Amino acid sequence: MTRRLLIVEDDPGLQSQMRWCFSDDLEVTVASDRESALTALRRAEPDVVTLDLGLPPDPGGATEGFSLLEEILRLSPGTKVIVVTGREDKENAVKAIGMGACDFYQKPLDADILSFVVNRAFRLAELERENEYLAIQRSGTNVKGIVAASPQMLGICRTLEKVAPTDVTTLITGETGTGKELLARAIHDLSHRADKPFAAINCAAIPENLLESELFGFEKGSFTGATHTKKGKIESANGGTLFLDEIGDMPMALQAKLLRFLQERMVDRVGSVQPIPVDVRVVCATHRDVRALIEAGDFREDLYYRISEITLDVPPVRERDGDALVIAQSLLKSLGKQMDRPNLAFSEEAANAINGYGWPGNVREMINKVKRATIMADGKRVTAEDLELVNGQTSDQIQLNLRQVRETAERQAIVQALRACNFNIAQTSRLLGVTRPTLYNLTDKYRINTSPETSGT
Numbered sequence: 472m473t474r475r476l477l478i479v480e481d482d483p484g485l486q487s488q489m490r491w492c493f494s495d496d497l498e499v500t501v502a503s504d505r506e507s508a509l510t511a512l513r514r515a516e517p518d519v520v521t522l523d524l525g526l527p528p529d530p531g532g533a534t535e536g537f538s539l540l541e542e543i544l545r546l547s548p549g550t551k552v553i554v555v556t557g558r559e560d561k562e563n564a565v566k567a568i569g570m571g572a573c574d575f576y577q578k579p580l581d582a583d584i585l586s587f588v589v590n591r592a593f594r595l596a597e598l599e600r601e602n603e604y605l606a607i608q609r610s611g612t613n614v615k616g617i618v619a620a621s622p623q624m625l626g627i628c629r630t631l632e633k634v635a636p637t638d639v640t641t642l643i644t645g646e647t648g649t650g651k652e653l654l655a656r657a658i659h660d661l662s663h664r665a666d667k668p669f670a671a672i673n674c675a676a677i678p679e680n681l682l683e684s685e686l687f688g689f690e691k692g693s694f695t696g697a698t699h700t701k702k703g704k705i706e707s708a709n710g711g712t713l714f715l716d717e718i719g720d721m722p723m724a725l726q727a728k729l730l731r732f733l734q735e736r737m738v739d740r741v742g743s744v745q746p747i748p749v750d751v752r753v754v755c756a757t758h759r760d761v762r763a764l765i766e767a768g769d770f771r772e773d774l775y776y777r778i779s780e781i782t783l784d785v786p787p788v789r790e791r792d793g794d795a796l797v798i799a800q801s802l803l804k805s806l807g808k809q810m811d812r813p814n815l816a817f818s819e820e821a822a823n824a825i826n827g828y829g830w831p832g833n834v835r836e837m838i839n840k841v842k843r844a845t846i847m848a849d850g851k852r853v854t855a856e857d858l859e860l861v862n863g864q865t866s867d868q869i870q871l872n873l874r875q876v877r878e879t880a881e882r883q884a885i886v887q888a889l890r891a892c893n894f895n896i897a898q899t900s901r902l903l904g905v906t907r908p909t910l911y912n913l914t915d916k917y918r919i920n921t922s923p924e925t926s927g928t
């Protein structure tokens with residue numbers, strides 16, 4: 472890989488000496504003031520910058536140099552900056568190191584020593600990059616049952632690992648089949664409540680008139696048919712975790728009762744006047760837009776704040792960079808084993824189809840398709856047809872319009888090019904034949920993460 476150095480120096484004599492010193496081994500760019508230095512930083516993306524603190528309009532002081540140092544580190548925190556100071560200028564050198572410069576060098580210029588300092592900075596930059604790369608390689612999730620490779624899901628798993636040991640009430644949002652229940656169980660399994668019950672109830676699946684007694688329980692004789700006293704889900708989760716799935720569908724009248732429970736941690740069984748204390752951690756999930764429900768008057772705002780002390784927004788599979796194929800492969804392996812068809816593998820065309828398809832039903836849909844393919848595959852190769860995915864579409868699903876087709880393809884091409892270029896923006900834009908600003912506009916538009924770091928979304 473070419474090592475790129477930016478020399479920021481206003482003295483033409485020193486500029487040429489330094490250029491002479493490095494241009495055999497390095498790709499060198501020279502800038503003589505703040506503005507041209509920032510342009511060069513953006514264009515050349517140097518790994519190392521030597522920065523003379525005394526720049527115009529303050530060549531005798533260091534104010535301009537310090538402002539530039541700050542800006543370089545803000546724009547490109549991984550860049551190693553070596554500040555170049557006057558002979559007696561230790562104070563500014565120390566201040567620059569405190570601000571984040573990686574090293575300093577005092578004039579007058581000695582080619583050997585400066586080369587040594589610059590090489591050391593390059594080595595440091597390379598080690599940091601390697602380290603980041605290795606961290607990504609082994610950053611598969613530790614969360615049981617969750618298969619993920621995308622920065623988006625790995626970020627969610629890391630948040631989950633931090634949230635799980637606490638008792639905060641957590642709201643998990645996301646489209647159907649994205650793994651909300653799986654994440655709720657993982658929160659329970661990673662908490663100190665793991666050996667206590669995990670009780671789940673789907674608020675949308677139970678008729679409104681039964682939901683209250685299901686949740687809160689009832690006393691014998693409290694209504695026709697109540698022939699015995701029964702604990703509700705909340706009580707049965709005592710000591711453990713209560714998972715309220717599809718909380719967005721909870722009727723208004725029950726929302727008030729649930730809010731009271733969350734505030735007081737006491738359960739009022741239907742027909743009882745004796746509240747019962749219950750110790751549960753509550754995790755909720757919904758595929759609905761709760762903010763819109765609040766605006767429409769269908770969800771209590773005060774309840775929303777109670778249940779969303781922490782929110783995990785699970786992205787759909789189509790927005791996770793790299794997850795579709797990784798999950799499909801893991802499913803093929805486990806379903807193949809279960810169905811006595813081990814060693815099945817996707818053909819290249821099937822893998823492309825998996826990556827190109829929009830997966831509106833997310834992982835649940837993927838399970839169905841992979842199960843079907845496991846049954847249908849003729850030899851060891853699973854084809855796109857076995858998956859009922861032809862040209863990245865299911866046969867019965869047509870994309871909305873040409874714009875949608877174009878956008879899906881564009882997004883996919885950008886993600887692939889970024890990976891192929893190791894997330895180097897300059898290389899990626901060259902590969903795609905667009906300018907860097909155009910690439911940035913596109914990555915913003917499609918909300919594509921442009922760094923290999925596994926930042927969450």
Ligand SMILES: Nc1ncnc2c1ncn2[C@@H]1O[C@H](COP(=O)(O)OP(=O)(O)OP(=O)(O)O)[C@@H](O)[C@H]1O
Binds near residue numbers: 654798838
């Ligand atoms: N990242 C993943 N890795 C492996 N399996 C997954 C993953 N995400 C989801 N699944 C599986 O997909 C299926 C659907 O997941 P889950 O029921 O948790 O989704 P959900 O978001 O709660 O769906 P719904 O909103 O429809 O209730 C489950 O069988 C689950 O085990």
